[in-house]
Amino acid sequence: MTFAPGRAPVAGRGAPGAPAGPPPLLELRRVRAAYGAIQVLFGVDLTVPAGTVVALLGPNGAGKTTTLRVAAGLLSPTAGEVRVAGRAVQGVHPEDLARAGLCLIPEGRGVFPNLTVREHLRMMTYTGRSLADIEAVTYERFPRLADRRRQLAGTLSGGEQQMLAMARGLATDPALLLLDELSMGLAPIIVEELYGIVAAIARDGMAILVVEQFARTVLGVADHAAIMVHGRIAHAGPPAGLADELSAADLGGTSP
Amino acid sequence: MxxxxxxxxxxxxxxxxxxxxxxxxxxxxxxxxxxxxxxxxxxxxxxxxxxxxxxxxxxxxxxxxxxxxxxxxxxxxxxxxxxxxxxxxxxxxxxxxxxxxxxxxxxxxxxxxxxxxxxxxxxxxxxxAAAPVRLGPASIxxxxxxxxxxxxxxxxxxxxxxxxxxxxxxxxxxxxxxxxxxxxxxxxxxxxxxxxxxxxxxxxxxxxxxxxxxxxxxxxxxxxxxxxxxxxxxxxxxxxxxxxxxxxxxxxxxxxxxxxLPQNQYLPGLRLASPVILLFLVLLALPNPRLRGRLRITPEVPRPTAAGAVTFAALVVLSGVIAATTMTEPDLLTYARVFPVGIIALSLVPLTGYAGQISLCQLSFAGIGAVTVAHLGSDGNPAALLWAAAITAAVGALIALPALRLSGIYLALATAAFAVALDRWIFTLPRFSVFGLFDVALFGQGTLSVAPLEVAGVGFGGARARMVLMAGAFALAALVVVAVRRSRFGRQLLAMKDSEAACATLGMNLLGTKVAVFALSAAMAGVGGALLGMERGSIAPGTFELVAGLPIFALAVVGGVGTIGGALFAGLSLHGLLPLLAALLPGVTGYLVLLPGLAGIGLGRNPAGAVTDIRDGFAPLVRSPRVLGPTVALVVGWWVLRLAGVLTNWPFALLVLATPVGAVVAAQLAERPRAHDEALAWEWRGLLRRWSESDLEELDRALGPLGAGVGGGPA
Incomplete structure (x- = not known):
């Protein structure tokens, strides 16, 4: 397989090769990654330009979560290059990326079950914002969390836990937000609410990479979409044209 | 009040x-x-x-x-x-x-x-110096x-x-x-x-x-x-x-x-042991952990071939015979312990290496075995060894029953508690009788002497005969462990280590399997302890303390707890290398106690065990019979020369050690041209030389677009 530069799945707003403009916030080039002997990513190219929402879709086991883990520094790629805001971040620890403004909300409730809501907000101060700011933003956006500030996160409802996890993406004001399966196990109405928030913060100019298994929830929000199959980007383009490709991928088809 | x-x-x-x-x-x-x-x-x-x-x-x-x-x-x-x-x-x-x-x-x-x-x-x-504070009738x-x-x-x-x-x-x-x-x-x-x-x-x-x-x-x-x-x-x-x-x-x-506590001679030990007994009870009272499927890729446990195992056993016996015929009597007394301690370490292979159950009380089982032969085998009757195996197996199964629901660190603590309870209480008990039926004297609050084995009129009282006996016993035990690894039971143990949940859902009897492996392992440790007792001649409770057993456990894991070689490594390090270093460098004897600890601390670097590295080093030798045969012949030749008096001890020892190392180098040289043949046919890659990243990329290229469907993995 070849990956000509022209085939880079998601082009930035400035055409590729144009020297002007800020570098994309996240750029993966021919990234390969493996868990021990099991290779998962086979050369992934992906770009998230500033101020856009990119949706990364695909069936189970395609490597979407792994792509996010590589981007956030939790997993080192075995080959290829990861750039965050134009800088190569090989070997940078996830905690340093987090402090620099990269925020990954992992799949399945990214909360600490034995910490209270308020302690979660306190943990968010590692990004450099003050606790007062974080509390103000969080409680304004999610008034329900204000009522539960002394409660352990493990005792919150699924939706409230996801709100608490989401709150980190809002309150710490990251430059790049990575969302993994926000909809997992949640009632549709809550999913809708959460994606409403995603759309709102995207309008404020945050770069966002959203991973979802089911497309319909996210395509309305995304500026670009990429489909991932078997550890490679199979298709990329504007979200509207992707519906057909997506059903093929959902059925377990391979890349052409 | x-x-x-x-x-x-x-x-x-x-x-x-x-x-x-x-x-x-x-x-x-x-x-x-x-x-x-x-x-x-x-x-x-x-x-x-x-x-x-x-x-x-x-x-x-x-x-x-x-x-x-x-x-x-x-x-x-x-x-x-x-x-x-x-x-x-x-x-x-x-x-x-x-x-x-x-x-x-x-x-x-x-x-x-x-x-x-x-x-x-x-x-x-x-x-x-300050006066105690009165606190009503008491003071503090x-x-x-x-x-x-x-x-x-x-x-x-x-x-x-x-x-x-x-x-x-x-x-x-x-x-x-x-x-x-x-x-x-x-x-x-x-x-x-x-x-x-x-x-x-x-x-x-x-x-x-x-x-x-x-x-x-x-x-x-x-x-x-x-x-x-x-x-x-x-x-x-x-x-x-x-x-x-x-x-x-x-x-x-x-x-x-x-x-x-009433003042009598049986109970003072109970007070000393009470914390560990409480520890044991609390561990049992912990809520049952859910059987959870966890996905973890564990290092592969090698599966020796039958021919390889027999060769290994033969080499062990040969080395025992060589040692018995060349070493001096005091040296034999020192170095023969390699094998019984090796058997005790070997008992960890099925238990920890295969089944993934951690036990820190193998030396306590060894102690029970030694006490058994001391009492039942005072005439050198080999049946005492069977008794030692049977009794320790029973004790092992008994320990396993409560320990079944524990795993990992909790199991380690429970077995350590058992060992400490034996150290502090049971082993120090004076003679007592059980329901007036049996008269049991363990150590009788002192040392016990253990009579050497006597089989069909052949006594093993001499140090030379005992060296051969010990080597033979280790070889036999190694064959038993290899047989377990190659059997259905061995596969069950490995499956249990990978996922108890998966085993339970497949209908495997976890209880029976765990009890069986505990009993087997305890019996092996018991026999090892019995042989160690014979080798030492006399035993005391301190010989089998928890602290004395920890280096064996640590070194067996350092050597590679899934391998026979790892067990031999533990025995060789503790009773071969350490005495040897002490003899060679008398000035640093005091510092040698640090070595087992340092070896274990270094384990973080190579979790698969040192023996894996050593075995990988020897692999070319084993693969080429053209080099292996002459190597063994050469070693036997040196031995004959030594027996004939042509060689003295030191040159002989050096030659015996240098020969296999030289043979490995020779075998590697013999393999080299093939390993670097870039145009090696696909079906031989990974067999004749190690499979590498570049092979994978070549394969990807060769398969072309089709490859997209080949390599999907979990996200």
Whole structure:
């Protein structure tokens, strides 16, 4: 397989090769990654330009979560290059990326079950914002969390836990937000609410990479979409044209 | 009533010390995932340092305390984290355990080098001169008041740190979800370092408080603090309040047993063993863990071929015969222990290597086996060995039954508790009778002599004959283990290690399998112990102590606990290499005690075991019979020359050691041209040479677009 530069799945707003403009916030080039002997990513190219929402879709086991883990520094790629805001971040620890403004909300409730809501907000101060700011933003956006500030996160409802996890993406004001399966196990109405928030913060100019298994929830929000199959980007383009490709991928088809 | 109050005061003071130590243990375990067996040893070092500063050098108390608790303790904790523990985050539970056990062995050795044992080092309690405070009918010393106040302060202080400081909240966050904590921006090394510094400091504080009450002895102090582990288990190694409750239960039990236990010759040991008995009971009372399927790729356990195993066994016997015919009598007495200790280490292969169950009481089983042959085999009757196997198998199964629901660190602690209970109580019992039916005398509070084996008129009383017997026994045991590995039972054990949940859903009988492997392993250890007893001629309870068994466990894992070679490695290191080094370098004998500990600490680097490396090195030799045959012939040739008197011992030993090494180099050279043939046909890659990344990429290229469908993996 070849990956000509022209085939880079998601082009930035400035055409590729144009020297002007800020570098994309996240750029993966021919990234390969493996868990021990099991290779998962086979050369992934992906770009998230500033101020856009990119949706990364695909069936189970395609490597979407792994792509996010590589981007956030939790997993080192075995080959290829990861750039965050134009800088190569090989070997940078996830905690340093987090402090620099990269925020990954992992799949399945990214909360600490034995910490209270308020302690979660306190943990968010590692990004450099003050606790007062974080509390103000969080409680304004999610008034329900204000009522539960002394409660352990493990005792919150699924939706409230996801709100608490989401709150980190809002309150710490990251430059790049990575969302993994926000909809997992949640009632549709809550999913809708959460994606409403995603759309709102995207309008404020945050770069966002959203991973979802089911497309319909996210395509309305995304500026670009990429489909991932078997550890490679199979298709990329504007979200509207992707519906057909997506059903093929959902059925377990391979890349052409 | 006076008596009750008096002993309550004593109990609460003891409890306070346990609580301080145990809370440090809980802190490091929860935040870093490493159960620090050396926590007590760190406390021991703290007590020794304090003694050195305060009493030997006569520094003022506050200065000495400040230096030990404010500088040495935290510095030691940070050092541990930086040098040893940091690499362990991804290591398996067995490896983590071995590293901390090795640290315990090493620290005890270190303390004995710095502060020679056997010298009285009196330590005064705090404000010893001050009059005790009257407390109604009882009284309480100022030292006890300080101790209790310290425990309360520690409890309040820990709460303030864990809930008040952001660093403390980060510690708790790390406990919940380590990678999420990193995503939030927590630096895990910073957290771990703080936890180790604080934990070590608490251990040192506990050591300083407890040492005046007992003698300042490295091993005793390190293990007495084991009692504190029981308190930590009350809190399931997580909850600090429950840990304090546990400490209270332990302290009061100890005090009341002192006060109210009837005075007879059977029960004083019970009081000493009571903390570990409580530990055992609490472990049993823990709620049953759910059978969980976890996905973890465990290192592959090699499956030896039948021919390879027979060759190995033959080589072991051959080396025994060579040793028996060339060594001097005293050397034989020293080096023959390689094999019985090797058998004891071998007993870990099915249990820990295959089934993934950690046991720290194999040497206790060995002790039971040795006692059995001492009593039943006084005429050299080989049937006594069968008895030893049967009795230890029964004891092993009995231990397995309650231990079945435990795994990992809890199982390790339960077996350690069993070993300590034997050390402190059962092995020290005088002669007693069971329901008036049997008269049982274990060690009879002294040493026992073990008669050498006598089979069909052939006695094994001589050192040469015994060397061959021991080598033969090890070879036989190795064949048994290989047979297990190659059998259906062996596959069940490996499956159980990978996922108990999957085994249960497939309808496998977990209970039966676990009991069987425990019984098998205990029987092997029992026979090993019986042979060790014969080799030594006389045995004492101290021979089979927990502390003596820990190096065997550690070195077996260092060698590779899934392999026969790993067991031989343990025996060879302990009773081959160490005596050899001691003979060669008499000046450093005292420092050799550190070696097993250092070997285990180095394990973090190579979790698969040293023997894997060695075997990989020898692989070319085994693959090419053209080189292997002449090698063996050459060794036998040197032997013949030695027997004929042409060679003396040293040249002979050097030649015997150099020959296989030279053969490996020869075999590698013979293989080299093939391994670097780039145009090797596909079907031979990975067979004739190691499969590499470039092969994979070539394969990807060769398959072209089709390859897209080949390599899908889990996300």
């Amino acid at each position: 006076d008596k009750l109050l008096t002993f309550t005061v004593v109990g609460v003071a003891t409890a306070a010390i346990y609580a301080v130590i145990a809370s440090g243990l809980v802190l490091t375990y929860t935040t870093t995932g490493v159960f620090n067996f050396a926590h007590g040893a760190a406390g021991m070092l703290g007590a020794f340092c304090y003694w050195q500063l305060r009493f030997d050098w006569g520094w003022p108390t506050p200065v000495a305390l400040l230096v030990v608790l404010g500088i040495l303790g935290p510095a030691f904790g940070v050092l541990l984290e930086r040098v040893i523990m940091r690499g362990l985050a991804e290591a398996s539970e067995t490896v983590r355990l071995v590293v901390s056990i090795s640290l315990l062995i090493g620290l005890i050795g270190l303390a004995q080098i710095i502060w020679a044992p056997g010298i009285s080092r009196p330590m005064r309690t705090f404000f010893q 010393t100022v030292h006890q008041i300080i101790t209790i106040a310290v425990a309360v302060a520690v409890a309040l202080g820990l709460r303030a740190v864990l809930y008040g400081l952001r660093l403390g909240v980060a510690m708790r966050a790390t406990v919940d979800d380590r990678s999420l904590a990193r995503l939030v921006g927590v630096r895990p090394e910073r957290v771990a370092m703080a936890a180790w510094a604080l934990g070590t400091c608490l251990a040192a504080l506990g050591g300083i408080l407890i040492a005046p009450g007992i003698s300042l002895d490295a091993a005793t102090l390190s293990l007495l603090i084991v009692n504190a582990y029981a308190a930590a288990i009350f809190g399931r190694l997580r909850s600090l309040p429950m840990t304090f409750v546990g400490a209270l239960v332990l302290g009061l039990t100890d005090a009341y047993l002192t006060g109210y």
